[in-house]
Amino acid sequence: MRLSTLLLALAFSAATACAQKFVGGDISLLPEYEEAKAAYFDHSGSAIASPLEFFKEEGMNAMRLRLFVNPSQYSGSDKDPNACQDIEYVKQLGKRIKDAGFKLMLDFHYSDTWADPAKQWTPAEWVGLSDTELYQKIYSYTKDALTQMVNAGATPDFIQPGNEISYGMLWGAYGTAEASLKKCYIGNSANWNRFTTLLINAVKACREVCPEARIVLHTERVQQPDVLANFYAQMKNASVDYDIIGLSYYPYWHGALTVLENALRRMENDFADKDIMLVETGYPYAWEVPGSTYNFSSLYPYSDDGQKAFTKALIDMLNQHQAVKGLFWWWMEYNAKNTNLSGWYNAPLFDSRTGCATAAMDVMREFVSDPASVHGVTVPADEDANWYTLSGQRVAAPSQKGVYVHKGKKILRYAKD
Structure with missing residues (x-):
């Protein structure tokens, strides 16, 4: 057996940071589970000392974290203790995420509670402001929050100015009559100028404080492509400055x-x-x-294997689309094992019955190890004589067969008799 080297005739620049892909999850409640002494175990049942370190071992490189304006001020009948992430909470968890070596996505909800397509309640402290005053408020609040994050050592790499803002944001106070809410719809010009002006001012603050961060505009109407297209066309027409289209997709709700x-x-x-x-x-x-609106259990059973099969099918499809650069699993860290917490939510990447990581978590790494492309190698090719895997990990000169990056080219090492 001897090894031969075949140079693949593929143009490649190792300096293209924009080609990097990111995989991880929203772990906004991790400190709550840690405080409750949730028992986290790996796939084989061994105790996990540090969830963040375990996520790194699983091939993840980015985490998402939500921020509410002042959750203690929310007085709605649907008040949720899980909506607890104020700026002090987020600074601490954000620093842990950055110190662990992850990229950080900061998700501004611009509300005291959950903001989504069904509700975008204006924070209690902002309710009395006119639209003109809100334009200044969203700018000053965003700038102050980001400045605090930077000073805390938690500089975000991606920023969402709004969460699932398909129909606008800051609609009005909790309990406002439907007819008076400042929503934005396709085929109706009402409130779009207000909405895009809010975004322009929020993004201005993001660019000033975190000029290297990439801006994500987050919607969730994947089942209505015309609504999506109208949303981003409105952004373009209003010259809203952003970098990334962010989408939500839950098969049990979207299809x-x-x-x-x-x-x-x-x-x-x-x-x-x-x-x-x-x-x-x-x-x-x-x-x-x-x-749930849709049930795909005949294709992907509600089981560890079924969740894994769905995740693999999702990633296989996403990896066919070169524009798709990120994949984040929501509420990934949910785990009620050995706690008094409810175990009702059954779509995280830990099984609350056992505390073990599900098989799907191990599949997530396949999003950033797609053999069709190279991710994470940022040293200019003409200055770098090292060898890299396709996921960007530096290795010694390879003795195993496979595809590697060396001096700016993809190299196929294969065994030949």
Whole structure:
């Protein structure tokens, strides 16, 4: 047996940071589970000393973290203790994430509670402000929050000015009559100028404080490509400055993978200059998620293997789309094992019945190790004589067969008799 080297005739620049892909999850409640002494175990049942270090071992390189304005001020009947991430909380967890070597996505909710397509309540302290005053407030609040993050050693690498803002944001106070809410719809010009002006001012603060961060505009209408296209066309027409189209996709609410792929194709066609990230997704490892609209258990059973099969199918599809640069699993860290917490949520990447990481977590690494491309090698090729795997890991001169990067080229090492 001897090794031969075949130089692949592929143009490649190792300096293209924009080609890097990011995989991870929203872990906004990790400190709560740690404080509750949740028992985290790896795939084989061995105790996990540090979840963040374990996530790194699983091949993840980015984490997402949400921020509410002042969750203690929310007085709605649906008040949720899980919406607890104020600026002090976020600074501490954000620093841990950055210190562990991850990229950080900061998700501004611009509300005291959950902001999503069903509700975008204006923070209690902002309710009395006019639109003109809100434009200044969103700028000053964003600038102050980001300045605090930077000073805390938690500088975000990606920033979402708003969460699932398909129909606008800062609609009005909790309990405002539907007819008076300042929503934005396709086919209706009302409130779009207000909304885009809010975004322009928020993004201005982001660019001033974190000039290297990439801006993500987050929507969730993947089942309605026309609504998505209208949203981002409105952004373009208003000259809203952003870098990445961020999407939510939950198969049990949005539909089959073909629904997501149709949305991706529309975004790639209409907004070819933008990268795309799937900033929220999930699938059950057990029973059906409450409130599900679609059931794919015949294809992907509600089991550890079924969750793994869905995740692999999702990643295989995403890796066919070069514009897709990010994949984040929502509420990845949820784990009620050995706690008094409810175990109702069954779509994280830990099984609350055992505390063990699900098989799907190990599959997530395949998003950044797609053999069709190279990620994470940022040293100029003409200055770097090292060898790298396709996921960007530096290795010694390889003795095993496989595809590597060396001096700016892809190298196939293969065995030949």
